[in-house]
Amino acid sequence: MNKTRKNTKISSSLRKKYDNKSRKICINTFVKEKMQRYNKFKEKYYNEKIKLFTKKIGKKQISEEEKSMAKKTLKWIEKERKSKLLINLQKKNYTELFCNPGCKGTFLEPGNKLTPTYYKKYKDNKDLIKIFENDRKELFGDKTNVLIDEFYEKAPKKFVDKLKKDGAISLCSPVKKYGWY
DSSP states (O other), X not given: OOOOOOOOOOOHHHXXXXXXXXXXXXXXXXXXXXHHHHHHXXXXXXXXXXXXXXXXXXXSSOOHHHHHHHHHHHHXXXXXXXXXXXXXXXXXXXXXXXXXXXXXXXXXXXXXXXXXXXXXXXXXXXXXXHHHHHHHHHHHXXXXXXXXXXXXXXXXXXXXXXXXXHTOOOBOSOOSOOTTO
């Protein structure tokens, strides 16, 4: 006997409510944990840079010009360390990639064309839009959807299982390897 999936229709308002609830859970678990890892990495990176430039300033054989540049760089590092811009961008990226039911507004959003978000975002750069369109055609081929249960279909199974275990509800990027995770 052939097993088929029941065709159940869910109202759009109920689906939105479910999507918003699962999205919030994903953000509170998956994104929060990833942001903690990112912040530790960022802090370690800035500490190493500060040590490097402080050591450089302390050397006796360094010219005044090099000292001045090192001091300016230290000030810039401190400014960047306090800035929330990178943190907010990273959080937005994690949310868009891993907590986005239907991969709305991303490269992998189901359909025949590139999502309108790309046209709006890159309206001044027609060449980049053409590159995105060609890449999408190459990736999708004759299909209109490359997602299986909100995850990219060619992503390694172990990777998808790990993402799901960690609390992700989507994978909106054409990932074939997962060494970066």
